[in-house]
Amino acid sequence: MKFPIIIAFLLWGSIAVAQYQLNGKITAKNDGTELEQVSVYFPQLEKGTTTDENGEFSFNDVPAGSYKFIASYIGFKTYSATIDFPGHPDMLQITLSPSAIEMEEVIVSTPFHKLQRENVMKVEQAGMAELRNRGSMNLSDGITNIPGVESVSTGIGIGKPVIRGLSANRVLVYTQGIRLENQQFGDEHGLGIDDAGIESVEVIKGPASLLYGSDALGGVLYLNPEKFADAGDSETDASTTYHGNTQGYSANVGTKASGDSWKYLVRAALNSHNDYETGDGLYVTNSRYRTYDLKTGIGFQQKGFISSLRYNYNLAELGIPSGIGADQGDRSPLLPNQEIGQHILSSVSEAFFKNSSLKMTLGYIFNDRKEFEDHEHEEEELLPGMEEEEEEGAALHMKLSTFNYNLQYQLPRTSSLETIIGVQGMSQTNRNFGEEILIPDATTNDIGVLATSHWHLRNNDLQFGLRYDHRSLKSERTGEPGQEEFIEAVNRQFNSFNAALGWRTDLSESMIGRVNLASGFRAPNLAELTSNGTHEGTNRYEIGDADLANEKNIQVDLALEYKNEHFEWYANGFYNQVSDYIFLRPTGELRDGDAVFNYEQQDASLYGGEVGLHIHPHPLDWLHLESSFEAVIGELDNGTSLPLIPANSFTNTLRVEFDKGPMRSRESYAFITLNSVLQQDRVSSFETETPAYSLLSLGAGSTFNLGQNVLQLRLSATNLLDKNYIAHLSRIKPDGWANMGRNISLGATLTL
Structure with a gap:
């Protein structure tokens, strides 16, 4: 290494x-x-x-x-x-x-720095400011506005991305240029990233193991950090938002400046929310949460060399929803709850030669996860002070340390061919310090080598590549043989070759076609290999299988995209064949009142896609009519539906934008959106069907010049009609607890 x-x-x-x-x-x-x-x-x-x-x-x-x-x-x-x-x-x-078409951005998650329309692989991108304007409360909520992306949620504070029906360890998250490792296998383990200091979000929908290795089998959520200021510039801004439903607020302040060689930025953020109110006027007890976030960065640039060092600390205090109440109570999380501290340190450096470059990315992540639970004492009488001491101790306490490295060399370019070769990997340790063991102490080491090329022709582009990965995983024995929750030590090696081939063509001056074929893989995680006990929060007794094999998949994507000055449409379709898909199957047994589930493997397939339409008629360039439909179906080879597959949905938006708005504002916008979610009746053996529902949202905002300063004001309302509904991907759905009702948000940002 x-x-x-x-x-x-x-x-x-x-x-x-x-x-x-x-x-x-x-x-x-x-x-x-x-x-x-x-x-x-x-x-x-x-x-x-x-x-x-x-x-x-x-x-x-x-x-x-x-x-x-x-x-x-x-x-x-x-x-x-x-x-x-x-x-x-x-x-x-x-x-x-x-x-009238929105500005395109350069895609960062793929290696050749192309615009969206130039990229061979279809990549969705959304600005974080745009997602906030739509009323999203946090990053996990905001990404659900991107077609083909949803979120598995536990209340409002915990959410993780779902890309075309795949989630958890099948979706890789990148932040600050490095892969995020934060015990993402767990159902109640969310993103752990604050949206403050995130400039935009990119989504690769499909296997990206060629670029990222294991765990990118289902796709990649790539978070682009806030850019440094341009050379010679400086900027300070402060932002705050109030959410009426939770009586919650979010606030952040940041400053950045750049000279000819050195640059820096600092941003601090705070979020605090009370229990949320459902559409029927009840409150989901202990859905409250607080987060504290700090992001800093320094950069250097001179004589063909650029380098940046970024650090992010995030502390989250998350309540675990535990019931229904008539009022919100105070803001302090009740038992059970989580306290998660996360440090992310990354370094990205690149040297430029005459016609080539060398880029090195290093990262270190330390995730300190504590989970506190209720303790019941039926017969034992505790001495004074003992109960308080026990409640303060974490029942589950895991520390995960991960070192990432990624070295890529771009070979000398020709007028039509670009090639990158690289080596990438990580070294990871997991350690337990609590009274409960969810996964054992373990060490994981990855290394992968890759080569990928982009060949540009007159009206066509080809992209192709090959990669080899090796993972070694060693876990320690937990407990003693004969004990009910004994876990044997595991020592496994996983290997995989993967390839990708893509073709982009200009079918006409206004139409683009794309075809991509890619393979991916995922090594089984520690929970799937070693589980032998009750997984708290899921009410399941889970039993792993130490002999599980790699998941492997091949996906084909077809995409058409048409754009002219006032009209555009797109159609994306995919078919994803997954070999040795790992899933939980109920055995019909009970242990200590919890249903027993075994981890098993079987081939599976997922298919579907997204279609969309955007009209901005001439001469009404300020008017935008947008419609989209997304669908995904997932099932095992025996015909059983896969769990946590999002329901099909339609989204229709009427949006207006003015360069010069009312009240002498510099820019103004307003929108109204109807999101219609269809009935989900394709469910796994331990899910129930979810009825259809529709949610109405609206928002408006303006930007004003205040001398040399800029003030942005925004107003949004989600679930305007206060619909009482339960989303299919809500983890508190089995308890019958509804999602959030009407939420009106007011926000302001002042830039100096």
């Missing part, structure tokens, strides 16, 4: 120091107007600036090589080009075409 890191530092000693300058001017294609405040950016170099009042911009100290260049501005089609240094014109003249 140390060898590639040493090689990286040796190579950095030979960085090419030749530096170049780029000057340019941007005008509107329709009337030649010089465009001010256009964002221009080199994604790979992390260099950005904006045009002045004459539409001009300038970059200094650009290293030799070929780099993607982006120019984006509201109301115009995003410009994308590859610029060579040396070899570019003395003055770059760019014209932007008017378009």
